Amino acid sequence: MSQSFDLIVIGTGSAGSTVAHRCRQAGWSVAIVDSRPFGGTCALRGCDPKKVLVGAAHAADWVRRLQTEGIFTSDIHLDWPALMRFKRTFTDPVPANRLQSFRKAGIEPFQGQARFVDETAVQVGGETLQGRHVVIAAGARPATLGIPGEEHLATSTDFLALEHLPPRIIFVGGGYISFEFAHVAARAGAAVRILQRGEQPLKGFEPDLVARLVASSRNQGMEIHLHSEVQAIEKRGDEYVVLVRQEGTERTFQADLVVHGAGRVAEIDDLNLDAAGVAWERRGVTVNEYLQSVSNPAVYAAGDAAASGPPLTPVAGMEGGIVARNLLEGNRHTPRYQGIPSVVFTIPPLAGVGLTEPAARAQGHRFQVKQEDTSSWYSSRRVKLKETGFKVLLEEDSERILGAHLLGPEADEVINLFALAMRQELPASALREQIYAYPTAASDISYMVS
Structure with a gap:
């Protein structure tokens, strides 16, 4: 028909x-x-x-x-x-x-x-x-990984449908899916490992803040292995064995569930x-x-x-x-991708918009870097979050915001204000002079751009 x-x-x-x-x-x-x-x-x-x-x-x-x-x-x-x-x-x-x-x-x-x-x-x-x-x-x-035993990998869909949480979980890859689900599973009592093939997980986010999030995750009991490339996955009885090449050394890890978090x-x-x-x-x-x-x-x-x-x-x-x-x-409209924020919903959340510092330097921008460990700030202390910080890139002379990167309480909400400023092409002075409700996470913004 x-x-x-x-x-x-x-x-x-x-x-x-x-x-x-x-x-x-x-x-x-x-x-x-x-x-x-x-x-x-x-x-x-x-x-x-x-x-x-x-x-x-x-x-x-x-x-x-x-x-x-x-x-x-x-x-x-x-x-x-x-x-x-x-x-x-x-x-x-x-x-x-x-x-x-x-x-x-x-x-x-x-x-x-x-x-x-x-x-x-x-x-x-x-x-x-x-x-x-x-x-x-x-x-x-x-993404298809092309490794022996790939059929044993659970997907993010499978994870979200689990009736019972297995006691040991391995996440293959260090992207959004792995970090977000790992933070949930760890707080639900599972022993969690993340196996990241390269040097830095969460590519596209500010490396300094990613390193801080990795440290925070480890402090919360999660194992994060870098330079760890999964070679194969085997099913042995009731458990899975993951074969890994880790900086030239062969290692094996056991788990009750192995989740695909290596990209889509x-x-x-x-x-x-x-x-x-x-x-x-x-x-x-x-x-x-x-x-x-x-x-x-x-x-x-x-x-x-x-x-x-x-x-x-x-x-x-x-x-x-x-x-x-x-x-x-008719073809008259094009998408505008400037100032689109992205968030990793870990605890605390990691958020970013615009260029990272390495990307800004590679593109030849001249800019100031505003960054600080904010674990002693009121907004972090009142909720007892110890691994928090920010980095903001301001173009010299114009004070145009090239990038803003946050790790801390309500970073997933605060990043939207930076994104709005970037999409509306507001200089940092507009954020600096704004009167914010206090005490709120957003009220920290004026200090981040000063």
Whole structure:
């Protein structure tokens, strides 16, 4: 059976849903396809459920830190099954709600694997969907590591669905997933190891603050091994054995669960893009400045499926809006990636926006570095966080903020003010002169730029 639409959207996350709804509101006939439950990674398998777990871990940790300072309790622990039940109150309703929103808007939903059969035709099961345009917003998946025993790796999706937390967990790779889940698991009582292949985990964040977070994580009982490349994973009885090359030495580690945290790639290799003449690379569909395929002008891409901006949910939503406007108005709109903050939701959180110091120096900028250990500041002392700090890069003469990097209480919120200043091209003096509510974490900003 064949059906025709003005637009076919592949993916029901932030990018795909945004494009579909905006084009439908403009009167286009729209089909949307997903091989997984409707809702996308963030709402079902990523940021939203993760933040539920992080919030519980943060609350328990806060109480533990203050046990000798007026809060008395004999037993603070995370009840993992109960926490999972709470998490499911956020995730379980999403697919049905998203499906209902599509149908209410007049968007035709299709569940199944999409595969291109020509430049603008997509096959889903026994249906062939013909479109004037196709938008690829299929998200990302864990990168293939190409090691023996890779099939034993649990994904972040698996971790977020655990009914019971295993006592020993190894995280392969030192990115967001590993650090965030490690901080949750450690505070829930698991023995945690992170195996990072290179010298620095959390690439893209300020190295000085990453080192401080690593030290803090180790002080909280987590083992973090650098220069540790996983060679193979074996299943031996009820446990897993991870074979590692560590600075020329072979080592083995045992665990009850081994989690993939070694990066993600665009989930596009099963779309049969060659049939549509769509060029692609490891990062995603190769697009021009309008998020249009460089090789097939009828196809656009957005979010993690596009080789464009940083792989963040707000970026996906923004790119979905850009694609919709270009489809409806012609190619006139381009995404702006300046001043987009990013956060690692550890305890405390690590946040950054703009250039790191090494990147700024590599680009030849002339700037001042404002940095300090803030563990003695009021905002850290009142919650007993001992590993906190900041680094802000201010361009000489203009005082333009080139980058801001925070590790500490409410860094995930405070970074948004730096991002706003950067996107609105406000100089540091504007932040310095602002009158902040006090005492708040944001009130520290004036000292960070002085």
